Amino acid sequence: MLIRRGGPDIPSSEITREEDYLNRREFIGRVGAGALAAAVGGVSIASDNASAQTAPGGRQSSDPLTPLESVTRYNNFYEFGFDKEDPYRNSGGFVPRPWTVVVEGHVNKPAAYDLEDLIRPFTVEERIYRLRCVEAWSMVIPWRGFPLRDLINRVEPTSRARFVAFETIFRPAEMSGQRSRVMDWPYVEGLRMDEAMHPLTLIATGLYNQNLPNQNGAPLRLVVPWKYGFKSIKSIVKISFVESQPPTTWNRMAPEEYGFYANVNPEVDHPRWSQARERRIGELLRRPTLMYNGYGDQVASLYRGMNLVRNY
Numbered sequence: 001m002l003i004r005r006g007g008p009d010i011p012s013s014e015i016t017r018e019e020d021y022l023n024r025r026e027f028i029g030r031v032g033a034g035a036l037a038a039a040v041g042g043v044s045i046a047s048d049n050a051s052a053q054t055a056p057g058g059r060q061s062s063d064p065l066t067p068l069e070s071v072t073r074y075n076n077f078y079e080f081g082f083d084k085e086d087p088y089r090n091s092g093g094f095v096p097r098p099w100t101v102v103v104e105g106h107v108n109k110p111a112a113y114d115l116e117d118l119i120r121p122f123t124v125e126e127r128i129y130r131l132r133c134v135e136a137w138s139m140v141i142p143w144r145g146f147p148l149r150d151l152i153n154r155v156e157p158t159s160r161a162r163f164v165a166f167e168t169i170f171r172p173a174e175m176s177g178q179r180s181r182v183m184d185w186p187y188v189e190g191l192r193m194d195e196a197m198h199p200l201t202l203i204a205t206g207l208y209n210q211n212l213p214n215q216n217g218a219p220l221r222l223v224v225p226w227k228y229g230f231k232s233i234k235s236i237v238k239i240s241f242v243e244s245q246p247p248t249t250w251n252r253m254a255p256e257e258y259g260f261y262a263n264v265n266p267e268v269d270h271p272r273w274s275q276a277r278e279r280r281i282g283e284l285l286r287r288p289t290l291m292y293n294g295y296g297d298q299v300a301s302l303y304r305g306m307n308l309v310r311n312y
């Protein structure tokens with residue numbers, strides 16, 4: 001299968017054909033990623049394939065990958081418009097580098113970090129995670145990134161930090177959606193500290209072995225695989241360590257439809273539709289939605305004793 005392009009922003013030299021990518025993964029499986037990285041030089045993938053499979057957060061999805069073309073042309077990124085193809089069409093003029101991330105609040109090392117400096121110390125690895133949108137569709141995406149907790153440990157939150165708040169860039173000149181007031185910009189999200197520290201919680205800087213396309217949240221975004229997609233905030237410019245539960249964009253817009261927790265839960269329906277099943281993009285038949293998007297054995301303990309109907 002030939003993929004035309006990964007998005008309007010990616011120079012053609014950076015585009016990975018899905019077929020090449022899949023062949024390469026097979027190759028990685030045989031020789032080990034370390035050897036491959038050594039052979040081709042400077043490839044930022046897991047330095048040790050065995051550890052990628054068995055690391056605490058490294059459990060991979062064995063479902064077939066969603067084609068790159070769907071991952072980059074069927075998006076939710078309201079800063080670039082409402083229709084699924086709008087982010088693909090409208091994000092070509094967005095400039096994701098250079099980029100600064102402000103870290104503030106209850107941390108020992110608050111600062112405005114240049115993106116490259118911020119991510120340099122961390123081991124970037126591939127994680128294949130399912131993303132389940134609250135709209136009852138899902139994808140399987142080979143992300144490239146590092147655990148958020150590596151970053152959190154580096155900036156040293158104090159004991160007063162109980163939640164982490166995230167903010168997307170506000171740049172209406174480049175983000176046409178932000179020129180209308182349909183949402184309260186900038187987009188904001190938040191996690192409880194233990195959710196943020198969970199090894200499954202990823203800061204993604206790429207997918208399919210290329211830098212994140214603009215429409216997927218360049219240059220860095222959150223991926224929280226057991227929560228509905230809207231928790232996975234894109235194009236992050238601010239990370240704040242706070243004492244109380246921060247506001248989140250969708251909760252502010254429609255609090256009875258979108259809660260703070262937003263854990264994938266087939267038993268708690270959205271007020272306007274069922275969450276029991278989902279359409280995997282590219283498949284015809286809908287499949288059952290799994291509790292915590294299938295990551296329950298790793299995350300259910302975070303919510304033990306909580307009422308999941310009330311804390312939706």
Ligand SMILES: Nc1nc2c(c(=O)[nH]1)N[C@H]1C(S)=C(S)[C@@H](COP(=O)(O)O)O[C@H]1N2
Nearest residue numbers: 075076077078133168187216229230232234
């Ligand atoms: N800043 C920002 N982040 C966002 C959104 C958005 O509109 N703005 N949409 C969310 C929703 S609803 C989903 S399902 C995922 C989609 O990610 P993807 O387009 O990379 O698949 O991004 C999330 N992050």
Ligand SMILES: [Mo]
Nearest residue numbers: 133134229230
């Ligand atoms: Mo979503």
